[in-house]
Amino acid sequence: MDSISANNSLIHFNAICYKALNEHLEKHNFSKIFILVDENTHQHCLPVFLEKLKTDLAFEIIEIESGEINKTIETCVGVWNALSDLDADRKSLMINIGGGVITDLGGFVACTFKRGIAYVNVPTTLLSMVDASVGGKTGVDLGALKNQIGVISDPDLVLIDTQFLDSLPQNQMRSGLAEMLKHGLITGTDYWNKFLDLSKLSMEDLDTLIYESVLIKRNVVQEDPYENGLRKTLNFGHTLGHAIESYFLSNPKKETLLHGEAIVVGMILACYISSRLTGFSKEDTNYIKQLFINYYGKVSIDKTEYAPIMDLLKYDKKNNHGNINFVLLEAIGKTKIDCQVDDAIIEEAFDYYML
Template sequence: MNSFAANDCMIHFNEVCYASINEHLKKNNFSKIFILVDNNTHSLCLPSFLEKLETTSTIEIIEIEDGEINKTIETCVGVWNALSELDADRKSLLINIGGGVITDLGGFVASTFKRGIAYINVPTTLLAMVDASVGGKTGVDLGHLKNQVGVISTPQMVLVDTSFLNTLAENQMKSGLAEMLKHGLITGETYWNHFKDLAELSLNDLDHLIYDSIIIKKNVVEKDPFEANLRKTLNFGHTLGHAIESYFLSNSEKTTLLHGEAIVFGMILECYISSELTGFPIETTKTIKNSFLNYYGKVDINESEYDTIIELLKYDKKNEHGNINFVLLEAIGIPKIDCLVSDALIYKAFNFYKS
């Protein structure tokens, strides 16, 4: 798999990763190297990464607790303080090793510390590899509301070492696969058809599918880096999916959903809404629903909870002038942005999901 540039960021894969970063460290006179990890990647990923790193620079490790619940401005304050106490300056480098929480939060910390220091992302989850690795979106949650504070900022490089996937639990792998399914639905039949039988996918299949998924996102982001139009299509399934994820995150009586689990739920709902509004074939919606539920299972939700989830839609980042803007599908590979959807239709979509 060849390296390629996405805007100003080089993306490297597997064995090329370490030759590339070592060459980068030689060329740049970084005053200090800081590595941000969580408690999982500290033990599971950092040792093998450090074994392959060639540098005489001082390396400092900063660890945070894992999980979406820690993707907060308070965690950022802790990391900013650690950088200050460890004498980081504007010529320092921050390497973020972890899933989407680490790459989003670490990118935000680097982009704002002393008005910006260099950073490199090393995504270790499937979700981070195919989603957080490209596009420069950084940031944190505001309470239970997803990604409300952040900036678009480009890392110097992204290192995608798929051997890190061996450290993941099955539910984390499935969570990342959800974003690849989304890429298929918004891009076209050729990529989508790889996922017709989810249960048959193997790790051997994944390397090239990951590469293709990153290419899909790169092509979108390069055309629309600041999400004026085309990049909104990457939010298919996310309008309701993020609201569902936020609701489960904030409700102590609910088991927190992984990002991909919530997005699968959101994609089923938004496929149904597409069938009602934009002519997306209802039989295709039923096929997608059955395939997704057979693989991911069904999330337990009651009709009494619909209104609370709908209320959370007002915080979606695509909203403009008080309108809640959905991304829907006219067909596989033909998304339509800025669609308005009534609460009554969202109710019907939930009931379709439950039926």
């Protein structure tokens, strides 16, 4: 697979990854390497990575606890302190090996430590390969509120080695698949139709689909890096999806949802809202709902939970001037941004999902 240029980053795939990284280390005068992992990637991914790392530079491993619950400013403080204690300087390089929590948080730590050090993302989950590690968004949650603190900053390199997916649980694979399904809905039937029968997909097919998903996101981000227009389309399903994810994260009576599991619900709700407001096909809405429920099952959301979930919409990052802005579909591959939606229609969408 050819490498992909994305703004100030280069994205490399599989065998090319380590050659590109080692050449990067030779070319730049880094003082030291710091590798950020969680307990899972420390065990399953770091040994594979270190076997391919060819450098005489000293390196240190910094481990944080896994999970969205640890994607906080407090965790950042711990990593910043570790960097200081281990004598990191402005010529240090940070390598983030993990899923979206690691690449989001690690990128934020790197681009704020001493006003910015270089960093490389090595995504190890499907979600981080096709979404979190690409596009320059870094940051952390504010309590249960998703990605409220952060900056847009490009890594030097993104290294996508799909062999890391071999150790990934199925629920994590499904979580990443949700973002790929989203890419299909917002870009068109050519890509969308490839997901209609997952039983026919081989691992080689998956590698190709990952590559195409990265291209889709790269093309959007390259045209609109700071989310003034086109990049908002990547938030399809995320307005309500993030609110649902935050609600389940903060409610001790609910089982925490993975990002993709919440986004799938958000996409079904957004399709229904689209069918009410933009003329999106009701037949397509019903088909998408059934397809997604076949793949993911149904999340139980009681009527009494609609209001507290909807209260969280006010924190969505696309909002402006007091308006809650949705991304909707007019057709598969045709989006409409900055749409306002009455509460009554959102409640209808929840009812439709729970039918």
